[in-house]
Amino acid sequence: MGSDKLMGTAERHVALEKDTVTPQATAKAVRASERGPGAGEGATVKEKKPAARDEERMHDRALWIEEPARRRRLPDPVRTAAVRAVLIIAVTLIQAMVAVLSTLAGSWLAFPMVLSSVASTIAATWGVLDVWVTRQVWSQRNGVVSAPSSTARALRRERRRARREARAAERTQARIRRRGGAGQLSHP
DSSP states (O other), X not given: OHHHHHSOXXXXXXXXXXXXXXXXXXXXXXXXXXXXXXXSSSOOHHHHHHHHHHHHHXXXXXXXXXXXXXXXXXXXXXXXXXXXXXXXXXXXHHHHHHHHHHHHHTOTTHHHHHHHHHHHHHHHHHHHHHHHHHHHHHHHHHOOOXXXXXXXXXXXXXXXXXXXXXXXHHHHHHHHHHHTTTTOSOOO
């Protein structure tokens, strides 16, 4: 810190450039590397290459990197119930805080706020239970999505194939009956 007081502004700027990579220092190093090795403000070739790479990295870096979701999004009815519950809980907490502060201040508002806080606590409990019930109902109505490797999906696929084959055989038999057996080489 003592040597900083003895340095002028220009000297401090040069000292900072040597210690840190700033956009200005990077641009200077790129310009110096374009002029050729050894040209410039005493920068060596070793210092120029990392600076040029830093400049390239700054331009290639994406602004937005999409990450896969950790969990699937909640179904719409469940999400709606959850938002409603969070809002009710927030209002309940605000009312409880106002009731406490009103009581400490000796305000006439304390008693009505305590009563409304009790009512809001009941409503908040109902809201949380509503989220739970809505989630259960949604799961029962829409079922659990099976994984692609599940045996239930394979069994359904086999049943569908068997039904398709049975319908195709029935259509073929009906077509043969309509023609009266014409076109058959042998009869059973």
